[in-house]
Amino acid sequence: MRDLFRFLYRIRDTLLFLALLLIALVLLYNGNMHHRSIAINSSNAVAGTLFTWRNQVTEYTNLREVNARLVEENTAWRNRFGIGADVMDSTLRPAGDSAIWQPFTFTAAKVVHATYHKPLNYLTLDQGSVSHLHEDMGVVGPSGIVGVVRAVSPRFASVISVLNTDLRTSVKVKRTGHFGLLYWNTMDAATASVIDIPKHGRVREQDTIVTMGGDGIFPPGVPVGEVLSVDNPPGRPDLNVRIRLFEDMARVGYVYVVEDRLRSERDSLESLQPTR
């Protein structure tokens, strides 16, 4: 018995090392498997506040560009709805008309921190549970999808970027309706892949990829990217599609967080169905 204790004492450094490594690996595993349960993410108050400070210092340097993008986006909205239509709509809308009830609502947020050059990229937003943000909400930018909320604190939200190998989003080819999964394996901030599109889905270059919707995260039809190249690998059932992302992840400044108001209703209905 004494020998055992002496032995344990002699290898105490190794034992401590193994214990610490085990804790780290458990965190790592939990963090990747169900990222909701762990609070170690950039939505915590200290990280969020620090990132906000830095953002306050640096945001003046790109105001010109932010303005240009906002004007561009306004123009796009105006072109889509016409200048007269929205005035009419807001003045003549009957109260409580379910025909114009919006299933999706949007919350504007500012990106205070973002990386785009690592294998696992995240963004931090300056809005949190106080603004009714919660996990699994979609995040879209002015030109296309940006990511999915992974955790929130009262004032901040941590978002998995589309430039993250852990994120897969259902998308479809706008022209043909074939669907696949958006998966970032290109390690390049401008491009991504769409996997699982069957070979008979005739995808062409310059086809537009949009979100599928129906997952409670993104509305259907949010622009994702444009097909750059289509590869037909022999011996595989699906195509290898590379796309150029519409949203420039290197300079994303303001984003919109999507709330699917029908999600809980749909989820509770689906959970009622027998699983058999």
Added chain:
Amino acid sequence: MITTLASNLGRFFLLVLLQVLILERLDVANGWIVPYLYVLFLLMLPFELPNWAGMLIGAVTGLVLDAFGSTPGMHMSACTVMMFARIHLLRLMAPRDGYEFGMRPTVPRMGLAWFATNAGVLILLHHLWLFFVEMHRFDAFFATLLRAILSAAFTLGLALLTQFLTSRASERARA
């Protein structure tokens, strides 16, 4: 004792802030190089520090970085591995009469060759672990390997630069 504690704490805050506010966002060579200079804090911990304390400080430092980067366990595991390796490396690289009291693992005290070897080995180990855990798979093996080696070289360069930039001041303080 107090000054050692204060200077190490100061170094911790300075390097962690530098890491999460600036270096983390630095896009060198299109994502091929990501420097993690915060490990310099761990490399410059005093020799007299007990082994268990070194590993605990390493794990906590990694956890702080993880909290900023939304990567639970990633930096923590890398720092723990590095600090465990440091115990053995310091034993291997000890001077013939052991480390004198008050000796610091810095360039002016230990010499450029000693520091570069010690820091180089540990930084490379840390970066290799970190980059492979970050990918959490082994495809793109050589690309990840290259990224880790390039980043480690860049971090070592920054660490040496920091040593040269700060040693003059510390030398003056000692005189």
